[in-house]
Amino acid sequence: MVPLAHVLTLSAALFVLGVAGFIIRRNVITIFMCIELMLNAVNLAFIGFARHLGSLDGQLFVFFVIVVAAAEAAVGLAIIIALFRNHESLTIDEIDSMKL
Amino acid sequence: MVILFYIAAIVAILAALGVVLQKTPVYSALLLIVVLCSLAVIYLLLGAEFIAFIQVIVYAGAIMVLFVLVIMLLNARRETPGQGSRMARWLGGPLLVVFLAEIVLAAWRQFPGAASPPPLNAGPAAIGQLLFRSYVLPFEVTSILILVAILGAVVLAKKS
Amino acid sequence: MDTSSDTAFFLGVTVVKVVVILWVLLTATAYLTWLERKVVAHIQSRWGPYRVGPHGLLQPLADGLKFLFKEDIVPADADRVIYWLAPFIAFTLAFLAIAVIPFGGSFSFHGHVIPFQITDLDVGLLFVLAVTSLGVYSIALAGWSSNSKYPLFGGLRSSAQMISYELSLGLALIGVLMITGTLSLRGIVEYQQQHGMWNIFKQPVGFLVYFTAAIAETNRVPFDLPEGETELVGGYHTEYSSFKFAMFFIAEYANMVTVSCVATLLFFGGWLGPLFGPPWLRTWLPVFWFCFKVFCFLFFYIWLRGTLPRFRYDQLMAFGWKVLLPVALLNILVTGAVVAASS
Structure with a gap:
């Protein structure tokens, strides 16, 4: 049996990598993918706790997170396509029309 | 079985590193799919077989296809290096390391050793x-x- | 000691099964190409391959050799890594799905009961769906990495098509799952055995939707827009040559076999059929029935190709979203009502 601490460590490491990518990447799509990475890190923690507590509720939370992630991806990617139409660019440094 | 967890974990970490460090979006997307699939393997090992297959079908098979499709549609090639914020560079790294250390420390304090968990019908x-x-x-x-x-x-x- | 020898025996049997099934599947896909050329030729009043061996039976071998010795061309501006990866993804996934397909009951060997199946998963159907849902990548990536106009069109078209039809495909199977109450492929066949009736009689609409969507998923006529050679030169694999092209080719045929296997198991009673004769025949007849049913489906595929013209792209998408999907949802609704009323 895998100790819960190891699962949580992996989850934290993936989350931190996601945050790092969110900060250092400049392409909007890649940044979006880093958000997905963070979501998955949290999912892993849910599954780990579900196993630890012997309860299915954690797994159901993951189920809902996946559904919400699907909705989020559909809307997010539509926004990215609209952004690209208006700015002809995917680099976030160039999409700054809201900046003062 | 336990060894499989560590193999999948190492694959996930390496692929996640790739997602973050790759400059070409398509490679990032492909490596993210690798992360998703190795997480599915870990879910299987943790007794969440239904969620594991849902992960592959929905996440890897539908959501990531959307990403790849949009990358293809917008023809997103290699990204151009930005100027980047100085604060993110000097403060971001150390803060992340502190954050990681904190979580890991808390996890190892709170849940030491391998407890035999109650049975789970999933x-x-x-x-x-x-x-x-x-x-x-x-x-x-x-x-x-x-x-x-x-x-x-x-x-x-x-x-x- | 006893358990370790048991484990060794189990491992040995599994390895033998994997090798045999892979060999059978590879040979079957090779001869499927021969069958297709032959049947289509006869539909069009031609002879088809005739020169290599009697009735052209050695043609697949000749084709294989030709693929091996052809020059492997990579387009100058291609993304090399992904260009290499795409056919391998296609090939691997096409053969992975067969691992959970049961093609018969079981037989005894030195006191061990060995099922005709590589591995029996509780959620076998989900495994098949998971593997086939990843198949889009090979086509999308092949089209993108070639860095060429027509393959890109083919890749984009096929990704959209496969995502759209995957929905109907999955939803069409829900009806069967509601009736049988299991995701195990073996369990679904056993349910049909217990009730003495193939699921096709309970789920005719589900079957029609499934098979239509499956033809679109495997990119076959009349839904072969991704590789429509008359408008796209060749679709996503235009720039591929030599053995990498062969891998796409084999994968497409292996996918046809997988789809036919699932249709057989879920709707046509899998390996169930009349049994007679001595015990050894009773063991092997189910395998024959299974293969026969799958063969019928494959023949139907080829027959369709010889008969139907290709859809236009907007017709294809409209059909998938406006006809197939609502029908699949309606099927679930009706099945659910019936199941709820009868329980």
Whole structure:
């Protein structure tokens, strides 16, 4: 049996990598993918706790997170396509029309 | 079986590193799919077989296809290096390391050793029972959420 | 000691099964190409391959050799890594799905009961769906990495098509799952055995939707837009040559076999059929029935190709979203009502 601490460590490491990518990447799509990475890190923690507590509720939370992630991806990617139409660019440094 | 967890974990970490460090979006997307699949293996080992397959079908098979499709559609090639914020560079790294260390420390303090967990019946039937008994309301709410998302996506992506 | 020898025996049997099934599947896909050329030729009043061996039976071998010795061309501006990766993804996934397909009951060997199946998963059907849902990548990536106009069109078309039809495909199977109450492929066949009736009689609409969507998923006529050679030169694999092209080719045929296997198991009673004769025949007849049913489906595929014209792209998408999907949802609704009323 895998100790819960190891699962949580992996989850934290993936989350931190996601945050790092969110900060250092400049392409909007890649940044979006880093958000997905963070979501998955949290999912892993849910599954780990579900196993630890012997309860299915954690797994159901993951189920809902996946559904919400699907909705989020559909809307997010539509926004990215609209952004690209208006700015002809995917680099976030160039999409700054809201900046003062 | 336990060794499989560590193999999958190492694959996930390496692929996640790749997602973050790759400059070409397509490679990032492919490596993210590798992360998703190795997480599915870990879910299997943790007794969540239904979620593991849902992860592959929905996450890797549908959501990531959307990403790849958009990358292809917008022809996103190698990204151009930006100037980057100085604060993110000097403060971000150390803060992340502190954050990671804190979580890991807390996890190892709180849950030391390998406790033998209670048995878990996570077949599709058990999940279904729980989903349609205790979680009916959230389930219905997510279906409305998806409908809203579909409408939103259509409106946003439509040529005006 | 006893358990370790048991484990060794189990491992040995599994390895033998994997090798045999892979060999059978590879040979079957090779001869499927021969069958297709032959049948289509006869539909069009031609002879088809005739020169290599009697009735052109050695043609697949000749084709294989030709693929091996052809020059392997990579387009100058291609993304080399992904260009290499795409056919391997296609090939691997096409053969992975067969691992959970049961093609018979079981037989005894030195006191061990060995099922005709590589591995029996509780959620076998989900495994098949998971593997086939990843198949889009090979086509999308092949089209993108070639860095060429027509393959890109083919890749984009096929990704959209496969995502759209995957929905109907999955939803069409829900009806069967509601009736049988299991995701195990073996369990679904056993249910049909217990009730003495193939699921096709309970789920005719589900079957029609499934098979239509499956033809679109495998990119076959009349839904072969991704590789429509008359408008796209060749679709996503235009720039591929030599053995990498062969891998796409084999994968497409292996996918046809997988789809036919699932249709057989879910709707046509899998290996069930009349049994007679001595015990050894009773063991092997189910395997024959299974293969026969799968063969019928494959023949139907080829027959369709010889008969139907290709859809236009907007017709294809409209059909998938406006006809197939609502029908699949309606099927679930009706099945659910019936199941609820009868329980």
